[in-house]
Structures are given as C-alpha cells and as structure tokens.
C-alpha cells in the first residue's frame with residue numbers, strides 16, 4: 001500500500017530540518033531523571049498502588065468501566081472521587097476527564113459560543129490551541145504574560161458576547177508563572193471569565209498541592225481550573241473545577257466528556273489515593289528545596305544567560321538550534337543523565353532548548369553534576 005506522497009514530503013521536511021520525532025524506550029538504560037513530569041515521585045509511590053490494588057479487588061469491574069459516564073460507566077468511585085476532589089481543590093464542583101488534553105478540548109469547544117471571544121497566551125499548550133480550533137468563538141493571541149497587551153486586545157474589538165481568557169499557572173515549556181493575581185484584577189475590571197490550566201502546578205504549589213489559584217486564595221474568582229493527574233500526581237486523567245452549573249453544562253455539551261469511555265476504576269482509585277497522600281507527603285517540600293538548590297548551581301556555573309527565569313520544577317536552558325540541543329542532550333545521556341531537547345514546533349524556531357524537570361528525588365550531587373556537564377558543553 002502506497003503512503004501518500006504529500007505526507008512522505010512532510011516527514012522528509014522534518015528530517016531535513018533535524019526535527020523528526022522518534023519514540024525512544026524509557027528505562028532501557030537507567031538514566032538519572034531530569035525529564036519526566038513525576039515531580040514528587042508519586043508514579044513510583046508504592047503506598048498509592050498498594051491501596052489502589054486492595055480497593056480494586058473489592059470492585060466488580062476490575063479492568064474497565066464498560067461505557068461512558070452517561071451510559072454504563074458511572075460508578076460510585078467516580079462520583080465520590082469528584083466529591084473528594086472538589087473538597088481538596090476548594091471548588092463547588094469537579095468533573096473528571098480522561099486526560100488534560102481531553103479536558104481542554106471539552107471545555108474550550110463547548111463553553112465559548114459563536115459571538116464570544118477567547119483570549120489566550122501565545123505560549124499556551126497544544127491542547128488549549130486545539131480546543132480553540134474546535135470552538136465557534138473567535139480567538140485572539142496575546143503576548144506571553146503581557147497584561148497590557150491583553151488589555152489592549154480586549155479593548156481593540158468589541159465582542160458583544162462573553163469574553164474568556166485562558167492562561168497557565170505554570171507554563172509547560174518555560175516553567176514561569178502566569179500573573180494570576182493581575183489577571184483576576186483585570187477580569188473584574190473588564191468583565192471576562194478567567195480559565196487557568198494548572199497542569200504543572202497541581203501537587204507542586206498550594207498548601208496541599210491544590211495549585212496556584214488556591215495558594216493565592218483566588219478560587220472563587222476563577223471561572224474554571226484544569227488540573228491534570230499525569231504529572232505530579234503520577235497517575236492519569238484530569239479534572240475541571242468550577243461551579244455546579246459549569247459541571248452540569250459540561251456533562252450535557254462537552255463532547256470529550258460525553259463520547260468516551262469513563263476513566264477506568266484503576267485510574268480513579270490511583271488518583272483518589274494520590275490526592276489523599278498529598279497533605280501528608282514530604283515530597284513537595286523536598287522538591288522546593290531542590291528548585292532552590294538547582295537555581296543556586298545555575299549561578300555557580302555561570303549559566304544564567306541560558307536559563308529562563310523560573311521558580312517551578314521546569315527549568316529551561318535555551319540554545320536556539322535543533323542540532324545544538326540534540327547534541328547536548330545526547331552528551332548528557334552518555335554521562336547517564338536524561339534531559340530532553342525541546343524542538344520546533346513545540347517551541348518557536350530559534351527557541352530550541354533543554355528542559356530540565358526537577359524532582360523531589362533528584363540529589364544535590366546529580367543537580368551539581370548535570371549543570372557542571374552542561375557548562376562544559378556550551
């Protein structure tokens with residue numbers, strides 16, 4: 001069977017620009033982890049998997065949920081997890097999704113209507129952009145973290161309908177924070193609905209890992225929050241937190257919620273046990289110590305000019321060419337370290353970088369050595 005030549009051409013272009021993506025097997029060789037999103041080590045936390053396995057044995061459906069939530073896939077464990085999550089994340093209501101990608105798609109494709117406007121940060125994650133593509137509302141990009149640019153763009157055209165603004169509390173590729181407090185103030189001044197994607201702050205920020213909106217006590221001022229379970233919580237899936245009427249609306253109109261098999265019992269129990277561990281876990285505090293330690297080593301090895309300023313576990317060093325970042329990543333790998341190159345189109349051309357993801361389980365020695373190695377490669 002012939003593969004379409006246009007598509008072969010696109011693959012060839014990727015090859016020629018040194019940006020062809022390939023799957024690589026994880027853990028074939030034990031590398032020190034500076035790349036996963038397992039920020040607080042919960043993906044390997046045995047107390048979560050042991051409790052989940054015990055609870056799973058008591059259920060009738062061990063392997064799958066058998067249908068969508070609206071048909072045969074809604075069990076007590078789904079609704080009680082949503083209640084637990086609403087209480088933990090200080091929301092009136094929570095709705096589960098199979099992934100953060102699904103949550104952003106389902107929210108953005110169903111909530112903003114024709115005649116409404118959605119403003120999004122230029123560094124928004126692909127799942128946000130894809131959700132915008134599915135929406136009937138008009139979308140407008142504003143400069144990264146630039147409140148004045150957002151204000152200008154909101155004022156430049158008149159919508160007539162509702163306005164929505166979507167941002168991330170921690171940006172996935174730069175690791176910097178969205179200016180949530182200023183955005184809340186602006187949302188009150190200009191009357192828009194603020195949506196915050198907390199994928200990379202869940203489990204990391206907030207007194208019990210509730211994210212940055214709760215850390216700043218702004219939960220009642222935000223229209224919707226997206227929290228994902230596949231990063232710091234070490235599990236799988238996502239949720240949207242908001243009002244009860246938002247939940248009811250999504251159950252009725254969000255296609256990525258309606259037309260898909262409900263999260264499996266195993267996934268639900270893992271999230272339940274991960275969230276219940278958060279208040280007791282010492283791992284988030286260790287992670288924050290490591291972030292400070294890593295930043296001190298950046299200064300020690302005079303690497304400040306390469307690194308984007310960030311107070312989160314995502315620390316990116318920009319080298320600006322695909323060849324260079326691939327070479328640095330592969331030299332680090334030769335020395336036993338896993339830090340991934342991030343290429344166009346995930347980041348703009350010329351912004352190619354190594355993204356160092358920090359964890360509670362990284363040691364001071366590992367952080368010192370990886371940055372020492374980096375300083376000898378650049």
Ligand SMILES: Cc1ncc(COP(=O)(O)O)c(C=O)c1O
Pocket residue numbers: 099100101102104125127168172197199200228229230237238
């Ligand atoms: C900001 C942001 N939102 C959403 C997602 C998607 O989450 P998930 O991996 O659960 O689909 C990601 C994942 O990379 C992300 O970084």
